[in-house]
Amino acid sequence: MTAVRRAAPAGLGSLYPFLYDGAPAPDATAALVASTEAKLRDTARLRAEVLTEQAAALRRCAATLAAALHRGAHLYAFGNGGSATDAQACADLYACPPVPGPNLPATALGGDGAVLSALANDVGVEAVFARQLAALARPGDIAVGFSTSGNSPNLVAAFAQARRIGMVTVGFAGGDGGAMARAQLDHLFVVRSPSVHRIQEAQTTACHVLWELTTAGATGSAPEHRG
Known part of the structure; x- marks a missing residue:
């Protein structure tokens, strides 16, 4: 059966040439394999760059977090959408x-749907994390925010609130760091990529390494690196 070819919608012909008239259809399996290999190479490169270029910064941050947690600090993590799942994973670590x-005290601020919907409805989406920090956090606690753009208004507001409280502020951003790069955070780790997927993958690696270094500092032992 001959596949039906159609004219490309505006702007899509160059992105998916094999779907439309006037272009030969590639071997689908070969194209998928090549695409997957390219993504894996990009992921490995970004992870290596973050862990190499920001190794000293990760160790400084880990030392700060270990000292804060040893004094009884509570860690609060937050983000939107996919970054909310990263924040939940961070708190769970x-x-x-x-x-x-x-087992260290940590909470993901996106975990309570009732609180989030109440704040979003009654105050505004930009306040959903800042208001929770205002109610829960104390001086010396830790605020960890995740954003692929670095421009999420509710993260910027949360970090401003965290500074007013006297918290340790830690950010994970993508691109050029966006507004988070101008927010005067104590620690900021930027994955310099335009791809949301690659940014989140590298952020996950950096966050996991930070956790290993932090818990090693808290317990006085070296982290066990696992493949």
């Missing part, structure tokens, strides 16, 4: 580690 280790 500290509170419920996947390997034997200290």
Whole structure:
């Protein structure tokens, strides 16, 4: 059966030439394999860049977090959409580690749907994290925010609130860091890529390494690096 070819919608012909008239259809399997290999190479490159170029910064941040947690600090993580899942994973690493280790106080601010919807409805979306920090956090606690653009208004507002409280501020951003790069955070880790997917993958790696270094500092032992 001959596949039906159609004219390309505006702007899509160059992106998906094999779907439309006037272009030969490639081998679908070969194209998929090539695309996957390219993405894997890009992911590995970005992860290596973050861990190499920001190694010293990760260690400084880990030392700060270890000292704060040793003094009884609570870690609050937050983000929007996919970054909310990264924030939840970050909080879970500290509170419920996947390997034997200290259970440290950590909360993801996106986890309570009732609180989020109430604040978004009654105050505004930009306040959903700042208001929670105002109610829950104390001086010396830790605020960790995730954004692929670095421009999320509710993260910028949350970090402003965190500074007013006297919290340690840690950000994970993408691109050029966006507004988070201008927010005077104590620690900021930027994945310099235009791809949301690659940014989140590299942020996950950096966050996991930060957790390993932090818990090693808190317990006085070297982290066990796993493949």
